[in-house]
Amino acid sequence: MTEKIVRAHTNIALIKYWGKRDEALILPASSSLSLTLDAFYTDTSVTFDNSLQSDTFYLNDRLQNKTATEKVSTFLNLFRKPAGISSPALIKSTNFVPTAAGLASSASGMAALAGAANLACHLQLTQRELSLYARRGSGSATRSIYGGFVEWQMGTCAADSYAVPIDDADWDIGMLVVVVNSRKKEMSSREGMKNTVETSPFYTGWLDSTANDLIEIKKAIRLQDFQKMGEITESNGMKMHGTMLGANPPLSYWEPDSVVAMQLVRQLRQEGISCYFTMDAGPNVKVLCRLTDSEKIKARFAKQFNPEQLIIAKPGEGLKVLTK
Numbered sequence: 289m290t291e292k293i294v295r296a297h298t299n300i301a302l303i304k305y306w307g308k309r310d311e312a313l314i315l316p317a318s319s320s321l322s323l324t325l326d327a328f329y330t331d332t333s334v335t336f337d338n339s340l341q342s343d344t345f346y347l348n349d350r351l352q353n354k355t356a357t358e359k360v361s362t363f364l365n366l367f368r369k370p371a372g373i374s375s376p377a378l379i380k381s382t383n384f385v386p387t388a389a390g391l392a393s394s395a396s397g398m399a400a401l402a403g404a405a406n407l408a409c410h411l412q413l414t415q416r417e418l419s420l421y422a423r424r425g426s427g428s429a430t431r432s433i434y435g436g437f438v439e440w441q442m443g444t445c446a447a448d449s450y451a452v453p454i455d456d457a458d459w460d461i462g463m464l465v466v467v468v469n470s471r472k473k474e475m476s477s478r479e480g481m482k483n484t485v486e487t488s489p490f491y492t493g494w495l496d497s498t499a500n501d502l503i504e505i506k507k508a509i510r511l512q513d514f515q516k517m518g519e520i521t522e523s524n525g526m527k528m529h530g531t532m533l534g535a536n537p538p539l540s541y542w543e544p545d546s547v548v549a550m551q552l553v554r555q556l557r558q559e560g561i562s563c564y565f566t567m568d569a570g571p572n573v574k575v576l577c578r579l580t581d582s583e584k585i586k587a588r589f590a591k592q593f594n595p596e597q598l599i600i601a602k603p604g605e606g607l608k609v610l611t612k
């Protein structure tokens with residue numbers, strides 16, 4: 289029997305999703321917009337097998353513990369139910385992303401799992417439906433169904449909070465990922481955003497301004513105005529981190545080397561190289577740049593970081609099926 293593997297790429301938000309209006313349904317408090325990257329992805333297969341006692345989950349060839357397996361099982365149940373399937377599943381996933389390093393492995397992981405579950409259950413879901421399903425696994429996964437620039441529309445309810453592709457990013461766009469630390473982060477984005485929504489006095493200001501940032505960045509993308517897009521990206525990311533600093537207890541994912549990377553980006557700009565940074569719920573810094581400038585920028589970073597900490601990514605594609 290041929291094994292069907294689904295590949296999903298990670299995405300980095302230029303307009304961040306930070307905070308939910310419904311925890312259980314993963315409905316965001318605001319819309320967000322991301323760039324899907326080719327360099328980081330997850331390959332997943334799901335096979336139903338009645339000879340298994342229960343769901344069995346391998347990540348990077350390692351059998352996973354009860355907690356990790358339960359998370360996958362709960363997600364799979366969303367697909368098993370409409371398909372009328374009750375069999376246990378063998379789930380095999382390979383992450384080509386440093387797991388939980390703020391490089392959104394949950395985005396590619398849950399999007400690939402949604403795609404593989406769809407195939408195993410023969411549900412023939414559309415991309416939009418897959419985006420709705422992926423959302424239930426992890427908010428950022430909603431966007432990883434599509435390639436290029438993608439908007440996750442907050443919607444009005446669980447049925448219309450999905451992603452839509454905005455632009456295939458087939459222009460001079462790249463991203464240098466600076467892996468400051470690839471260890472698992474101490475506070476998950478789920479906990480971090482909950483704490484921020486509940487306690488940060490800056491949160492309402494964030495919501496007001498991020499809505500406008502989204503409108504403006506969509507205009508910049510339409511016009512292929514790289515500088516404008518970069519300025520909005522950098523400002524939006526910093527505002528998200530500002531809300532965390534205002535939380536109680538205060539939260540920061542930054543490490544000293546994160547600041548070193550941010551300063552280098554500012555320095556490069558002063559020298560006339562157009563590049564902008566953004567950070568997620570982790571210490572790693574992502575530098576949005578022209579693809580044609582990316583090697584030059586990487587070379588400058590290589591003076592302060594090891595080569596294995598520096599990864600150039602191009603815009604990536606949406607969900608796809610591979611056959612082994």
Ligand code: PMV
Pocket residue numbers: 300301303304305306320392394395426427428429477478567568569
């Ligand atoms: O999808 P989650 O629950 O891992 O949250 C992602 C949150 C950020 O990465 C910080 C922002 C985003 O929009 O991806």
